[in-house]
Amino acid sequence: xxxxxxxxxxxxxxxxxxxxxxxxxxxxxxxxxxxxxxxxxxxxxxxxxxxxxxxxxxxxxxxxxxxxxxxxxxxxxxxxxxxxxxxxxxxxxxxxxxxxxxxxxxxxxxxxxxxxxxxxxxxxxxxxxxxxxxxxxxxxxxxxxxx
Amino acid sequence: xxxxxxxxxxxxxxxxxxxxxxxxxxxxxxxxxxxxxxxxxxxxxxxxxxxxxxxxxxxxxxxxxxxxxxxxxxxxxxxxxxxxxxxxxxxxxxxxxxxxxxxxxxxxxxxxxxxxxxxxxxxxxxxxxxxxxxxxxxxxxxxxxxxxxxxxxxxxxxxxxxxxxxxxxxxxxxxxxxxxxxxxxxxxxxxxxxxxxxxxxxxxxxxxxxxxxxxxxxxxxxxxxxxxxxxxxxxxxxxxxxxxxxxxxxxxxxxxxxxxxxxxxxxxxxxxxxxxxx
Numbered sequence: 001x002x003x004x005x006x007x008x009x010x011x012x013x014x015x016x017x018x019x020x021x022x023x024x025x026x027x028x029x030x031x032x033x034x035x036x037x038x039x040x041x042x043x044x045x046x047x048x049x050x051x052x053x054x055x056x057x058x059x060x061x062x063x064x065x066x067x068x069x070x071x072x073x074x075x076x077x078x079x080x081x082x083x084x085x086x087x088x089x090x091x092x093x094x095x096x097x098x099x100x101x102x103x104x105x106x107x108x109x110x111x112x113x114x115x116x117x118x119x120x121x122x123x124x125x126x127x128x129x130x131x132x133x134x135x136x137x138x139x140x141x142x143x144x145x146x147x
Numbered sequence: 148x149x150x151x152x153x154x155x156x157x158x159x160x161x162x163x164x165x166x167x168x169x170x171x172x173x174x175x176x177x178x179x180x181x182x183x184x185x186x187x188x189x190x191x192x193x194x195x196x197x198x199x200x201x202x203x204x205x206x207x208x209x210x211x212x213x214x215x216x217x218x219x220x221x222x223x224x225x226x227x228x229x230x231x232x233x234x235x236x237x238x239x240x241x242x243x244x245x246x247x248x249x250x251x252x253x254x255x256x257x258x259x260x261x262x263x264x265x266x267x268x269x270x271x272x273x274x275x276x277x278x279x280x281x282x283x284x285x286x287x288x289x290x291x292x293x294x295x296x297x298x299x300x301x302x303x304x305x306x307x308x309x310x311x312x313x314x315x316x317x318x319x320x321x322x323x324x325x326x327x328x329x330x331x332x333x334x335x336x337x338x339x340x341x342x343x344x345x346x347x348x349x350x351x352x353x354x355x356x357x358x359x360x361x362x363x364x365x366x367x368x369x370x371x372x373x374x375x376x377x378x379x380x381x382x383x384x385x386x387x388x389x390x391x392x393x394x395x396x397x398x399x400x401x402x403x404x405x406x407x408x409x410x411x412x413x414x415x416x417x418x419x420x421x422x423x424x425x
Contacts, residue, residue, distance in 0.1 A: 007367045
């Protein structure tokens with residue numbers, strides 16, 4: 001990483017100027033490298049922790065059909081099976097967000113996904129993030145009604 | 148000694164909010180902290196911390212005067228105490244004219260045959276005032292534009308903490324900062340390091356992971372990620388205080404997610420201390 005910023009601390013700005021210049025570049029590089037490796041492994045394990053925790057939190061009570069252990073989308077006859085119709089009122093930007101999410105998820109899964117499925121999944125995932133929901137609503141002005 | 152600059156290329160990603168709260172967290176851990184506000188904008192760290200100093204009085208001594216070798220008083224008198232157990236050198240409107248003032252001072256120094264490095268003035272001023280003997284932690288908050296404020300901050304700290312937006316644009320800004328840093332390293336003949344990248348306002352979980360992955364690919368460390376905590380941070384600006392104070396004194400009931408955010412700030416401060424202390 002000679003052509004970019006180093007991860008870790010820079011040189012000591014208040015070390016004696018003479019010391020600074022005498023310090024061999026190899027030594028300082030080596031220490032920085034060590035810090036980098038260590039830091040990376042730490043952040044990797046942390047990120048992994050996040051992902052598994054978040055994924056496990058997403059499962060709802062009925063990912064399967066009433067028929068048995070067949071996963072929901074494989075056991076249903078139509079996309080409307082087991083579903084009640086609910087009327088939604090959404091702003092334009094939210095509609096756009098929905099189709100953005102749909103594209104992203106389709107890319108992630110490598111297959112087409114019904115918008116109806118996306119919507120239900122959004123609600124279920126959202127249900128696990130009440131804090132963030134509350135923050136979003138505060139941003140819409142609900143904060144003026146708090147306490 | 149722990150020294151770093153909070154910097155982002157884009158405004159409004161919580162740079163000053165982060166600086167104030169990290170300073171508070173370091174102080175809670177028993178460190179002697181000095182923050183330096185180099186941002187001439189009105190809504191800066193000085194404002195956030197509720198420090199009221201006459202910032203438009205050109206006759207009053209201020210940090211800009213010291214940077215151009217025209218002090219009106221001692222350096223010690225520039226330092227103000229905050230209610231949060233750390234000290235601040237507040238901003239002043241004269242900092243707006245710092246680029247041209249430094250150029251003039253440089254010309255004058257040249258005429259007199261004196262050495263004067265316009266990008267290394269702050270480090271010199273701090274060293275001359277024995278600041279490293281009085282404080283073990285210095286955080287500098289420069290404006291979000293490239294220029295002498297930023298260069299002086301980076302030169303005096305040599306380490307960076309980079310708050311970024313969780314978007315492609317945020318990643319691009321990290322890459323832009325890389326270019327700036329490489330040029331500075333050459334100009335200053337100094338190593339510059341990144342203590343942490345701090346994604347701020349991350350909403351969706353899947354995006355969060357992608358984003359952290361990108362940061363890792365760039366070779367940097369993102370020890371914590373802040374979700375969209377706009378209410379808490381806006382509260383800080385409304386009440387002009389740190390997040391710790393806001394949650395402690397301005398909230399009538401405990402909100403678990405806010406306590407969690409405070410814990411993250413403490414974790415980030417601890418991480419920065421571990422990586423950056425030397």
